[in-house]
Amino acid sequence: MRLATVVAGGREFVAAVQSEDRLLDLAHAARLAGMDGSAFASMQAVIDAGPAGLDAARSLLAAPPGEALMAEASVVFRAPLPRPVRMRDCLAFEAHLRNAYDQAEKRMGKRFEIPAVWYEQPIYYKCNHMAVIGHGQDTLWPSYSSFMDYELELAVIIGKGGADIPAERAMEHVFGYTIFNDMSARDAQLKETPGQLGPTKGKDFDTGNILGPYILTADEVAHPAALDMEVRVNGERWGGGNSREMHHSFARIISYLSTSETLYAGEVIGSGTVGTGCALEVGRQLSPGDVIELTIERIGTLRNRIVKPQPG
Template sequence: MRLATVVHEGAGIVVAAAGEDALVDLTRACGFRDMMALIEGGPAALVAARAALQRAPRIPLDAVAFRAPLRPAQLRDCLAFEAHLLNAFARAREMTGRAFEIPDVWYRQPIYYKSNRFSVIGHGEDVRWPAYSGHMDLELELAAVIGRGGRDISPEEAPAHIFGYTVFNDLTARDAQMAEMAGQLGPAKGKDFDTGNVLGPFILTADEVPHPAALEMRVSVNGERWGGGNSRAMHHDFAAIISYVSASETLHPGEVIGSGTVGTGCGLELGRRLADGDRMELWIEGIGTLANRIVRPGR
């Protein structure tokens, strides 16, 4: 089942996809005030949603405006694709003349940082180019949405804690990122700007994705294919990531964890940059296409 948050007739509602061009209003049919209510409702809420999908009236897809599927309770982003690092380091070597190598710790344990959960937008909304940056980039990622909380979760138990998966565009101000991370801390303003995190358009429920996730991924800009890959290439899968993150730390329903950029899933790896007005389209198998335009200040 594919779930989303949309605005219809002036009101925000939770919906389920009914085919490719229609939605079902789960707020009216089941009383879910938002996506968190559905997530916190557990298995019984999903049963009710599936029942509504069979009987509730349809809403045309073109009658709604998408929003982020949820406001994450917490937003973490990992660095799980070796190909992305190898490609990015090779490009950095060309630019600086310095050699970069993947540290041993990356292979031993998941690496992640905490993102700005307040700067999340959804499919179709404009990304606002931060005024301090001259080099903007997109990043194609798969994100897991936590459905059941816990602490010290084992890798074997971890898949049962995943509610579903969504597309994550982790926008990056590359010039700010490069400058600040030389200080051995960050990222900060390379990532933290309004509209810098994009989720959607749907959450695909975990029952439709065998673990570990092996979903095709691709990114296009202005209709031109840039790159992509498959989530099976994650060095640390989501079970390992959830187990590591939850060590002596409680995970909560509604937290979102990004995979990190799939190999060739960003412009940095390809020697390409975003430009004012570019339309980004990030597609992941089973979830759909997350499309947004990036615009400079003043537009």
């Protein structure tokens, strides 16, 4: 099942994909069926409702009331989880790291080696969960950057909280999967890297975290996930790969993150960029007005334009 948060008729609501071009307003459908629609009040409510909420959604999709159906083209998308409880981004693809280091060497004249710790444990940082946008929304080019980049990532949404989660049980805690575009100010990031406290303004700016268009529920994806991933800029393919290339699986990542720390339902965890999944890796650069399309099979295509605000 694929779920989205959309706006139509001045109202934001959770919708499920009924067919390739039709969506079902779950809360409206529940009310028409005489059911309590509170489990569909928001995506967080759907997550919190657990398996019973998903079962109710599936029953509504099996016999959808026509009054609650709408054309996909008639809605405006938001991030499927508009305000994640927390966001973290990992660095799980070796090819991306090697490619990025090669490009950094060309720019800085300094050789970079992958540290041993990267192979030993998942590496991650915590993102700004207040700077999230969705499919079709413009992402803003920060004033201090001259080298903006996209990052093609697969992300999991935590559906059940817990601490000290064993890897063999970790996938029981996943609600679903979505696409994550981790927009990056590369010039700021390269300047900050020697400070050794992780990305700051290289990653931290308004509209910099993009999710969507849909959440594909976990029951639709075998573990470990092996989904084709592709990026196009202005219709031209710039790169891509497959999520099977992750060095650390999501099970390993979830287990590690939960060590002596509680994970909560509604958290988003990014895989990091797939190999050739950013412009830096392939020696390309974005320009204002470019349209970025990130596609992951079975989830969909996350499309956004990058806009540079005019001074004043």
